[in-house]
Amino acid sequence: MTDSTPPTPSPPALAARLLVRRGAFRLGLDLTVAPGEVVALLGPNGAGKSTALRALAGLTPIVDGHIHLDGTDVTTAPVERRPIGMVFQDYLLFAHLSALENVAFGPRCQGVRRREARARAAELLERVGLANYAAARPRSLSGGQAQRVALARALAVAPRLLLLDEPLAALDAHTRVTVRSELRRHLAGFGGATVLVTHDPLDAMVLADRVTVVEDGSVVQDGPPADIARWPRTDYVARLVGLNLYRGTASGTHVALAQAAVPRIVTASAHSGEVFVAFPPSAVALFREPPEGTPRNMWPVTVEGIDRLGDQVRVHLRGEVALSADITPAGLAELGADVGDRVWAAVKAAEVACYPA
Numbered sequence: 001m002t003d004s005t006p007p008t009p010s011p012p013a014l015a016a017r018l019l020v021r022r023g024a025f026r027l028g029l030d031l032t033v034a035p036g037e038v039v040a041l042l043g044p045n046g047a048g049k050s051t052a053l054r055a056l057a058g059l060t061p062i063v064d065g066h067i068h069l070d071g072t073d074v075t076t077a078p079v080e081r082r083p084i085g086m087v088f089q090d091y092l093l094f095a096h097l098s099a100l101e102n103v104a105f106g107p108r109c110q111g112v113r114r115r116e117a118r119a120r121a122a123e124l125l126e127r128v129g130l131a132n133y134a135a136a137r138p139r140s141l142s143g144g145q146a147q148r149v150a151l152a153r154a155l156a157v158a159p160r161l162l163l164l165d166e167p168l169a170a171l172d173a174h175t176r177v178t179v180r181s182e183l184r185r186h187l188a189g190f191g192g193a194t195v196l197v198t199h200d201p202l203d204a205m206v207l208a209d210r211v212t213v214v215e216d217g218s219v220v221q222d223g224p225p226a227d228i229a230r231w232p233r234t235d236y237v238a239r240l241v242g243l244n245l246y247r248g249t250a251s252g253t254h255v256a257l258a259q260a261a262v263p264r265i266v267t268a269s270a271h272s273g274e275v276f277v278a279f280p281p282s283a284v285a286l287f288r289e290p291p292e293g294t295p296r297n298m299w300p301v302t303v304e305g306i307d308r309l310g311d312q313v314r315v316h317l318r319g320e321v322a323l324s325a326d327i328t329p330a331g332l333a334e335l336g337a338d339v340g341d342r343v344w345a346a347v348k349a350a351e352v353a354c355y356p357a
């Protein structure tokens with residue numbers, strides 16, 4: 001007889017409900033991370049991301065909730081008894097210890113014999129490409145090297161949960177690119193749960209399997225990076241991923257906007273009910289006079305600001321709708337518009353994404 005019972009999904013490596021108070025600030029967060037999964041907590045300054053990490057590590061008490069790791073309740077376990085590795089923003093390496101001793105420190109605290117702890121540390125340093133720096137003191141390491149020692153130190157305790165607090169924030173832009181892709185590779189080889197905190201959307205998009213957006217102590221959006229980038233649900237996320245975002249009520253291919261006096265936005269596909277509409281600044285064309293021809297979304301707007309953005313120019317516009325347009329410097333010269341001028345902004349219906357709110 002064949003067993004027709006569907007396979008039981010593997011239990012999450014991390015299942016947590018965190019309720020934390022810090023002064024007037026309140027954090028309420030549900031977090032579930034599968035084995036091998038990397039979740040990025042993305043959010044503006046003060047959103048509560050670091051507070052969430054500290055609560056998971058046991059460094060900040062939770063007033064209610066639970067933390068389960070591989071099915072074991074560690075809610076009240078002391079910091080040193082949690083199977084957790086942590087990389088802090090500024091790494092917090094022990095200045096008086098060598099790179100090897102820094103990495104061996106955790107296993108030693110867990111009672112691993114000195115020789116074995118050092119062997120494990122040497123192996124981890126080799127894995128992060130620092131075999132030749134075992135004897136180096138932290139102050140003689142570059143930012144990228146220190147970051148790798150910090151990662152090796154976090155992995156040395158064989159954690160089931162890896163916590164990374166802004167792991168790339170201390171690095172210069174050039175080093176960041178290399179270290180980011182190395183980190184991605186190391187995280188891919190880690191079998192436990194990883195939670196990383198960042199306010200850089202690129203870190204989140206590159207490093208995470210799933211992005212949890214936190215604003216003002218709550219989750220406002222959660223999903224794969226591509227979905228977050230394509231279908232933002234808050235102004236913060238829309239700005240991060242560079243989309244113009246509006247909320248409104250759809251009826252067929254027309255969406256009446258909630259926050260604007262503008263009659264409607266026309267979309268290519270039909271919808272009904274509460275929706276978001278979003279389009280990239282590159283989809284916005286600007287004209288001095290209303291153009292003839294194809295039916296599209298068109299609004300009179302005032303130029304509020306002009307920024308250089310790579311080889312493009314981003315034009316900030318305000319009017320019945322607020323929006324940004326990316327055009328070429330030549331396009332701007334042709335438009336002949338400056339801050340304070342009135343222009344027409346046009347967006348083709350086919351360029352407007354529409355999705356349920």
Ligand SMILES: Nc1ncnc2c1ncn2[C@@H]1O[C@H](COP(=O)(O)OP(=O)(O)OP(=O)(O)O)[C@@H](O)[C@H]1O
Nearest residue numbers: 022023025043044045046047048049050051052199
């Ligand atoms: N020790 C503290 N006492 C009281 N309030 C605190 C304390 N530490 C942080 N807070 C408050 O908790 C809130 C969340 O801070 P937290 O550092 O977790 O945010 P964050 O999302 O990590 O931001 P950042 O990116 O700036 O680190 C903030 O409003 C902050 O003012």
